Amino acid sequence: MLARSLISRACLSNLSKPNILAIKRDLSHTFYANAAPLRRSRFQPIKKESESAAETATAAGSIEELLDTKIAEKLNEEKVVETAKSSKSKQQHKRPQNKDVKSENDQQKQKVNDKRAAQGSKNSEPENIQKRDYKNEQKRINSTQKPAKVSKVKVKAKKKAADNPNSPKYKLDIPTFLSVANFATILKVRVPELIEKLDDLGFENITNEHILDAETAELIAQEYGFEVNRDDNTGADLFPASETTDSSKLTPKAPVVTIMGHVDHGKTSILDYLRKSSIVKGEFGGITQHIGAFVVQTPVSKKKITFLDTPGHAAFLKMRERGANMTDIIVLVVAAEDSVKPQTVEAIKHAKGSGVPIVIAINKCDKPEANPDKVVADLASHGIDVEDYGGETPVCRISAKTGLGMKEFEETIVTVAELLELKTEERANVEGWVLESQVKKGLGNVATLLIKRGQLKPGCILVSGTTFCKVRVMKDEHGKPIKVAKPAQPVEVSGWKELPEAGDYAIQAKDENYAKKVIINREKRKRMMDEASQVEEMNKRRIKSIEDSKKSEKIQEYQLQGFSLEEIKELEPDLFDDESNKIKYVNFIIKADVSGSAEAVRQSIEGLGNDEVKSRIIFEEVGAPTESDIARAKDSDAEILVFNTKVPKDILNSASKSKVEIKEFNVIYHLIEDVLKTLTSKLTPIYETKVISKVAIKQLFEIGLKGKETMIIAGSRVIDGTFKKNSQVRLVRNGEVIYTGKVKQLKVVKNDVNEVKNGADCGVSLEGDPEMKEGDIIEAFEQIPIQRHL
Structure with missing residues (x-):
């Protein structure tokens, strides 16, 4: 009824019939798009943004204002078009001073009129108003996030970006990783609009918390007309030279x-x-x-x-x-x-x-x-x-x-x-492998290289991993100083800023400045790779959080219906996490004589264990343990494993006071065996119940105590083993254990005794005075731990 009355008002405004129909379509699209969340709200909750939008859009006053605005726009459009036509007609009847050249004033007027007419024409197109499918958008926002097929997405995004090379470019800074919500803020677009764009590019079930990498974000930014700023150091790097085919x-x-x-x-x-x-x-x-x-x-x-x-x-x-x-x-x-x-x-x-x-x-x-x-x-x-x-x-x-x-x-x-x-x-930039690295007294950081290509000489600049070296002193395998190291020759090189890692590839740089740029670039890429490895885990945790929230809501629904937690567990055990599946981690710190040894130890013990207990390396370093290592071990409840190096006495004393265990090894398999032993000790113990004696209850007696108190004594006979008073016992009736506890009294005739032999009669009372019946069996047992292995 409200819509009909508003349309009637439109008809009274002397609008043309096509424009009245256009307003009707516009109003219909707007009304039903905004009313959709209200209809859904009767059946399911929706987000706060949708609620506020629905409340505003469906108010009668708001719709009246909307229609008034549309009517005003249409009147203005018709007026502009009529004015443009009238102006054009006057110009045709008026004799021009020059057929080829218009006056500057007329040109400006024509530009304004054309622009207004074009704008009015654009606003009158009803298909541009119905931009989104709100129902699917709400499903997408409320759905559980799934990882997107990024490779296909990036190919599609690159194709779209390439199809629009003439779009305006604005500079934009994008972090290595960012959420969809943050990216929308940077682009200055609404989150649902960006989610729709990602959906078009092939992402599935994206929420505003989904994490995007910089490469994907850059491709999307290009579609919005942005150009991403790049660091000048990004391209600085060194790579092995290709093998030459020139035999000369x-x-x-x-x-x-x-x-x-x-x-x-x-x-x-x-x-x-x-x-x-x-x-x-x-x-x-x-x-x-x-x-x-x-x-x-x-x-x-x-x-x-x-x-x-x-x-x-x-x-x-x-x-x-x-x-x-x-x-x-x-x-x-x-x-x-x-x-x-x-x-x-x-x-x-x-x-x-x-x-x-x-x-x-x-x-x-x-x-x-x-x-x-x-x-x-x-x-x-x-x-x-x-x-x-x-x-x-x-x-x-x-x-x-x-x-x-x-x-x-x-x-x-x-x-x-x-x-x-x-x-x-031999006449090429130097390349080679780092065989070993360590700190030597009088030389500082040194590394043993095996030259693959070129001739290494003092003064050369080498880059390996994320460190570089200006070669100072070179020695051969016998410790003798040398001036040149040729291919296939091992050489000890000093002058490294930091210790390179054993196994890294070393390449000669043209100068120290370029070497520093390479280091900056590699460190940046390393951080990006570390962050990238965490993104998947972050998304998994976010999905887990959403699932846990849904589980909690379902548990609350059951509780409102009067179900207890035990009853809910029986009905839907999947709503509760299995605590027994959690892995225990045993932390270790590795200290070794050289980097190769430290890495070898880490490779040996990292991940040892099973689905119940695992080893975890929290820190490794070359050199003897220090006070900072002890502090780190104490904070993280870790053992310090020292391989092939001596521990100073003051460090041992400090570790003892801090209750930090330091273990020294010179043979790798001894270290591995000790770690396995430590892990085994952390396994949850499993016990086997062994029955050591049995007592059959023949008759029950009630004896009086001080005052009016009485006590039940079971007249019994030992039918297996020697029954001892200090044993753990259980009461068995018809093959079912109905009580577990301790013996309160053990008597033979009227005398208290500590044990009764097989075949002898005795009187037995149990702590807690459980109900006993003739024919019950009292079993004395012990818990024997079972040796567990990884």
Whole structure:
């Protein structure tokens, strides 16, 4: 009725029939779009913004004002059009002074009239008013957020941005990550409008709390006519040079050989024999503790070979992977009496995956129990194409202890290297791998590099990871100062601003200023990657929060209907979180002699555990523990694991006072075993009930106490074991336990006793005076903890 009366008022305003129909359509769209939330409010709650909009839009006065505005606009439009037509007619009848040139005044008037007419025409189009589907928008806002298919979204957004290259550009600063609501504020658009835009680009079920990355936000901003500001440092970086095909620039280089194998199969003994040095005696547990690099000149061919020595334990997987990535040949050492072991299988998988040629060294062939033929067969069963079976992988039977077959072993490596025709560029920017890094007295931060390309000299600027170095002092593997380090040569370099990480790639920069720009850029990218890794977790937590809120509302609904929490759990157990599924974390702090060792320890123990308890590394650093480490351990309830370095006495005393445990290790597998033991101790104990004796109740007696009090005594007989007064007991009736507690009194005739033997009669009363009946069984039991394992 209200709408009809308002339309009637429009008709009385002398508007043309088409404009009356247009107003009617406009009013209909506006009325029903704004009334939709009111209709929905009878069945479901809606957001506050929708409520306020609906209350304002559906008020009678508001609609009257809306219609008055529309009528005024239409009258004004008709007046403007008539004025424009009249002006044009007058100009046609008036003789122009110049047919080709209009007066400046007429041009201005014509521009104004055209602009007004165009604006009026635009406002009169009813299809532009119905812009949105409010029903679908409300569903989208209230729905649970799901991750969008970002790759498809970005492709679609890029295409749309490319289709509109001539749109105006305004400078805009966008953070690395931002929510849809914050992005709408930056763009100065309404949140529902931005959500609709994201929906068009392929995002699904977006809410105003959804997190966007900078790349996606930039593409969307371009559609709104914005241009995102970029930091000048963003493009500053260093990358490895591509391999040249110009043979005139290449020179031969020594092969880089990595030795792999199971613990104590003789890798260090082989190196010791080759370079005639006594490394084995100084090592703890007979293993090599860090990656070292050594240049060996073979006694027969006088060729140089650079050996990388990766530890044989499975714990050093990451270091071994890095060793194989920088190597030309892999030597797989297998003991003749032990054959293939788990670490051997692991090394085989990595060696085959790297595509590097393999040389098999069957060591300890001098022992009586040696069985090299079995080793060959086992290796073949694990996919090694051995020469003995017609393959291409050479097998050398050696003994590092006696020198058996060692000359043939060296020549085999040289032969394989010659077939590879190893060459590199010496006249190029320096590139190489960081083998190790540590702080040395008198030198500061030093790192051992293995040069891959170019010639390193003092004064060169190197960038590795997020640190750089201006080379000051260079030393070879023997500690002697050198002026030039060539490809395949290990060299110790001082002058690093911060310690680089073992395994990082080092590249020469043109100058120190550019190196700093590279560092800034890499640190920025690292922060972005760290933040990116947290975005998914943030969205998961947000979804979990929404789900928890819905669960709480449902629980409250049940409670309003009179249900208790126990009854609700029985009806809908999914509404409650399972506390038993929560993981306990045991925190550790790692302190090691060098960065490679610290990383190896972390790789060894990080994530150890099961779905009940897990290890977590909260901090790792090179060097001995400090007071700050103790404070950090105390705050986070962590153990400090010290590997291959000494702990000062004052630090040990301080840790003892702070009740912080510091554990020292020199052998990696001892450290792993201790961590596993600590994790096992944190497992929730499981007990097994063991019945140690049984008493059958024959007859009940009521005896008087002081005053009018009485007590029930069960006349019983011990039918199994020895019944003791201090035992934990339970009362069993018809196979069901109806009471658990302690014995109050145990008597034989009238005497109090502590135990009764099997077959003897006794009187028993229980604490709490539970109801006992003839035929009940009293069982004495004990809880025996079951040994649990990870």
